[in-house]
Amino acid sequence: MVKTLIPEVVVARLPVYIQRLNQLMREGRESVSSQEMAEYLDVTSAQIRKDLSFFGGFGKQGMGYNVINLLESLRSILNLDRVWEVVLVGVGHLGQALLSYQGFSHKGFEIVMAFDNDPAIIGQTFAGIQVTDVSEMQNHICPRGIPIAILTVPAANAQEMADQLIRCGVKAILNYTPVTLKVPEGVRLANIDPVLSLQTFTFYL
Amino acid sequence: MVKTLIPEVVVARLPVYIQRLNQLMREGRESVSSQEMAEYLDVTSAQIRKDLSFFGGFGKQGMGYNVINLLESLRSILNLDRVWEVVLVGVGHLGQALLSYQGFSHKGFEIVMAFDNDPAIIGQTFAGIQVTDVSEMQNHICPRGIPIAILTVPAANAQEMADQLIRCGVKAILNYTPVTLKVPEGVRLANIDPVLSLQTFTFYL
Numbered sequence: 294m295v296k297t298l299i300p301e302v303v304v305a306r307l308p309v310y311i312q313r314l315n316q317l318m319r320e321g322r323e324s325v326s327s328q329e330m331a332e333y334l335d336v337t338s339a340q341i342r343k344d345l346s347f348f349g350g351f352g353k354q355g356m357g358y359n360v361i362n363l364l365e366s367l368r369s370i371l372n373l374d375r376v377w378e379v380v381l382v383g384v385g386h387l388g389q390a391l392l393s394y395q396g397f398s399h400k401g402f403e404i405v406m407a408f409d410n411d412p413a414i415i416g417q418t419f420a421g422i423q424v425t426d427v428s429e430m431q432n433h434i435c436p437r438g439i440p441i442a443i444l445t446v447p448a449a450n451a452q453e454m455a456d457q458l459i460r461c462g463v464k465a466i467l468n469y470t471p472v473t474l475k476v477p478e479g480v481r482l483a484n485i486d487p488v489l490s491l492q493t494f495t496f497y498l
Numbered sequence: 499m500v501k502t503l504i505p506e507v508v509v510a511r512l513p514v515y516i517q518r519l520n521q522l523m524r525e526g527r528e529s530v531s532s533q534e535m536a537e538y539l540d541v542t543s544a545q546i547r548k549d550l551s552f553f554g555g556f557g558k559q560g561m562g563y564n565v566i567n568l569l570e571s572l573r574s575i576l577n578l579d580r581v582w583e584v585v586l587v588g589v590g591h592l593g594q595a596l597l598s599y600q601g602f603s604h605k606g607f608e609i610v611m612a613f614d615n616d617p618a619i620i621g622q623t624f625a626g627i628q629v630t631d632v633s634e635m636q637n638h639i640c641p642r643g644i645p646i647a648i649l650t651v652p653a654a655n656a657q658e659m660a661d662q663l664i665r666c667g668v669k670a671i672l673n674y675t676p677v678t679l680k681v682p683e684g685v686r687l688a689n690i691d692p693v694l695s696l697q698t699f700t701f702y703l
Contacts, residue, residue: 473514494688
């Protein structure tokens with residue numbers, strides 16, 4: 294599989310398929326057709342079949358997909374059959390909420406460190422993670438080789454913190470700040486500023 | 499402008515252009531070329547010019563775009579020259595963080611009501627919003643015609659709450675839950691489950 298030949302939009306849909314398959318598994322379903330998958334998702338059944346065809350053959354004509362097999366294959370394709378360490382930078386209201394969120398560890402992601410620059414926050418523990426002074430961030434992250442960071446700092450600090458993280462080997466940043474970050478090639482960036490989604494809604498309302 | 503003829507991916511990029519233009523305006527810049535816009539964004543300059551061409555002529559060949567004019571045009575295209583009322587359902591850690599977030603009101607969105615089912619939370623005030631019992635939600639939302647909802651409830655309640663909101667006329671849902679929601683045609687849905695983004699990263703790491 295040559296990863297760069299697979300369109301990014303296809304890769305971005307795989308976690309959505311996993312989410313849906315997980316729900317089907319919890320409902321005790323053994324198989325599912327692409328038509329039925331498409332009902333819940335914002336794609337056509339043809340698109341689902343085409344997306345999956347990038348990664349080999351799944352399911353038999355007219356038989357649908359085996360839920361558990363497809364789930365395991367997709368998890369393996371996305372390298373989710375291991376635990377990924379994550380660092381969180383910025384422990385304000387949102388950072389604290391994310392530290393308390395149970396959904397990461399269940400899905401293979403573990404926040405292992407958290408940093409802030411506020412003396413009132415440094416040293417406090419949230420969901421088992423003690424907050425470290427951000428001025429010591431490089432000493433802590435660089436040697437450990439943590440690949441993923443969640444950025445929940447104020448806008449004014451966002452680019453500087455991203456730069457520091459990247460210098461320490463972070464390869465992917467989940468950006469909660471309302472800032473357009475500049476990152477070098479090879480570093481993945483996902484923006485989940487809720488305002489971007491809200492502003493897309495209003496075009497249609 | 500026939501809205502349905504404009505690809506959704508194009509519409510989804512406009513808020514990102516607005517974000518970048520806002521930064522340029524704060525830096526005191528008067529004009530910007532599509533090349534320079536593209537540097538910070540994950541698109542080519544040709545794509546930016548093509549996206550903008552859906553909405554009419556902006557800028558002159560070789561002159562770049564006037565930052566303020568383009569910003570105002572894009573804000574008008576996205577109906578952002580007014581304040582949009584938003585309701586928040588689920589006032590746990592994340593809901594509280596979103597209520598405290600200053601970024602919504604600055605961008606034209608105002609959370610005007612919040613609901614929860616926890617007796618310990620109902621009646622409490624966060625950032626000026628008093629939490630109402632979710633069992634009274636329909637009485638409050640239906641008459642007021644609030645178009646947008648933010649859903650931050652536990653997974654088990656997500657679909658039921660979405661259904662209630664839609665029955666009360668909500669036309670767009672920002673879904674923070676890790677659930678694939680089913681919504682009728684005509685209702686906009688954006689999923690910002692951070693795990694979906696993290697799972698896309700790991701394909702490339």
